[in-house]
Structures are given as structure tokens and as C-alpha cells.
Amino acid sequence: MTFEVLTIFPDFFRGPFEHGIVARARAAGLLDIRVHDLRNWTHDRHRTVDDRPFGGGEGMLMKPEPVFEAVESIWPERGPNRRVVLLSAQGRLFDQTTARRYASLDGLLLICGRYEGVDERVAEHLADEEISIGDYVLSGGELAAAVLIDVVARLLPGVLGNEASAVNESFSGKETLGILDCPQYTRPAEFRGWKVPEVLLSGHHEEIRRWRREAALEKTRRNRPDLLAKILPEQEFVGQEAGKHNE
Numbered sequence: 001m002t003f004e005v006l007t008i009f010p011d012f013f014r015g016p017f018e019h020g021i022v023a024r025a026r027a028a029g030l031l032d033i034r035v036h037d038l039r040n041w042t043h044d045r046h047r048t049v050d051d052r053p054f055g056g057g058e059g060m061l062m063k064p065e066p067v068f069e070a071v072e073s074i075w076p077e078r079g080p081n082r083r084v085v086l087l088s089a090q091g092r093l094f095d096q097t098t099a100r101r102y103a104s105l106d107g108l109l110l111i112c113g114r115y116e117g118v119d120e121r122v123a124e125h126l127a128d129e130e131i132s133i134g135d136y137v138l139s140g141g142e143l144a145a146a147v148l149i150d151v152v153a154r155l156l157p158g159v160l161g162n163e164a165s166a167v168n169e170s171f172s173g174k175e176t177l178g179i180l181d182c183p184q185y186t187r188p189a190e191f192r193g194w195k196v197p198e199v200l201l202s203g204h205h206e207e208i209r210r211w212r213r214e215a216a217l218e219k220t221r222r223n224r225p226d227l228l229a230k231i232l233p234e235q236e237f238v239g240q241e242a243g244k245h246n247e
Contacts, residue, residue, distance in 0.1 A: 001156055002032045003149050004109040006070050007142055008049055010037045016146040025159045033149065036074060041066040050115050059116030067122050071109060081106040083128045087141030087148070088113040090123075091130035094148060096178070098131070102148075103155035110148065112141030179227055182216035 005013060013035045017023060025031050039047040050060040071084055078084070083105055092098075102108055111118070111127060123130045133144045153159055185196040199211045220227050 001103070001105065001152075002034065002107040004074050004107065005033065005035045005112065005145050005149075006038055006067070006074070006109065007035065007112040007145070008038050008114055009112075009140070009142055010035045012142045013146065017149070021159060022150055022153050025153055025156065028158070030156055030158050031153055036070060038066055038070055041069040041073065053116070057116070061116055062114055062118040062122075064119040064121045064126075067111060067118065068126055071111070071126055075107075075109060079106075082109070083107075084109045084111065084126060085148075086111045086113065086118060086123050086127035086130045087132070087144040088117060088123070088130055089132055089137045090117070091132035093135070094131050094133045094151075096151075099148075099151045100155055102152045108152070110141070110145045112145050114140040178231055179216055179220040180224060182212040183219060
């Protein structure tokens with residue numbers, strides 16, 4: 001799979017993609033990341049990529065011309081297995097389901113927004129999707145691009161040493177049904193008086209599976225009750241909330 005990243009700060013990506021899983025996947029030829037400087041598609045001596053918004057307002061907006069020229073130059077032909085994604089605070093929330101869909105593609109072209117945003121014609125007429133990685137505002141789309149690439153890369157065949165790792169993580173697995181992963185423990189079995197749950201030491205696989213399911217639900221109820229509201233039947237969710245308030 002190929003990731004194309006369009007940015008005004010190409011040097012930003014020297015760090016995030018030179019370590020860990022993504023770096024190893026690149027070295028193994030399992031994915032390719034190409035970073036493009038948006039200013040290469042400007043035509044004035046100042047290499048201008050932004051301008052004031054019509055109607056007034058704070059800050060500057062990224063101009064449409066260099067963005068359109070860049071995308072059309074990088075991908076003269078699009079095709080169904082290539083998607084152009086604009087990263088912005090106004091986009092649809094990125095999640096594991098979207099990541100799995102992206103992992104099935106041949107290529108993603110990520111437009112990193114900056115300043116107060118990007119001319120709306122980019123979102124309406126150039127990008128296939130507008131994506132946000134969270135309900136907060138970043139200084140630019142570069143961090144969002146790094147996050148998105150890391151999440152998608154983990155789902156590509158051969159990237160993880162153990163393919164089951166991507167299946168059973170939070171939000172991913174058939175067993176977890178899109179909830180958080182269960183609590184995990186390793187040696188020593190007792191640390192500063194805190195003991196690992198006995199069931200995990202029992203060797204009884206069915207009991208361990210049941211405990212992990214229940215513990216995952218409990219942790220999700222405690223940290224992300226919004227997820228339970230989406231996946232549990234209404235009656236079960238109400239019961240979970242009642243138990244929470246009775247604690």
C-alpha cells in the first residue's frame with residue numbers, strides 16, 4: 001500500500017516514520033510513504049499557499065490552486081482503490097472501522113490542513129473524504145496523518161509479527177465487539193502486594209475467555225460508556241448504568 005502525504009512541513013515526517021512498526025514495514029517493502037511539499041505547486045516567488053478568507057474572519061486559509069494541482073499531479077488518475085483524504089477538524093471522526101476500510105485500498109493521499117483551514121472547494125470537489133482524528137483542534141494535519149498511517153499500517157498483511165494482535169485489540173476483534181481490550185498482566189504474579197487475578201493463572205481457557213470478556217466490558221463501562229451505548233442492547237446497557245450508579 002502507498003501513502004502519499006501532502007504538507008507544507010515535509011521535514012515533520014522524518015521522525016514519526018523512522019521508528020517502530022511503520023519503519024520496519026517500509027524496510028520490508030510492505031508499504032510505501034511518499035511525502036510531498038505543497039509549496040512545489042506554487043507559482044510565485046514567495047511560494048504562497050494561504051490567503052485571507054472572503055467575508056472576513058480570523059487567520060488565513062489554504063488556497064485551492066496548489067492543492068488541486070498537487071493532487072492531480074501526484075495522481076493523474078484516481079481509480080476505486082485510491083482515496084484522497086482531507087485531514088481537518090471539520091471531518092468525520094476516524095475510527096477502527098474506517099481504518100480497516102482504508103487498509104483494503106491500494107493507496108491513500110492525505111492532505112494536511114493548516115492555518116484556519118482549507119478552502120471548502122478542496123473538501124467538496126477534490127477530496128473523497130474529510131476526516132478528523134478527534135474532537136479537538138490541532139495546529140495542522142501532520143500529526144493526524146501520522147496517527148492515521150500508523151493505525152492503518154498495523155492492519156496491513158505481514159506488518160505485525162502476530163496477525164492476531166490486530167484482531168484482538170481494542171475496537172477491533174470479534175470477541176471484543178468494538179469495546180476496549182481487557183486488562184492485561186505479566187510477571188511477576190505479585191507486585192507490591194497487587195496480585196494478578198487467579199483465573200489468569202489457572203490455565204482454564206474457557207474461564208479465562210469469560211473473565212476477559214467481563215473485564216473488558218467493565219473497563220469499557222468505566223472509561224468509555226459511550227461505546228457500550230452503541231453495542232449493547234438497551235436493556236443490558238441500562239443495567240450496566242444502574243450498576244455504575246449503585247457503586
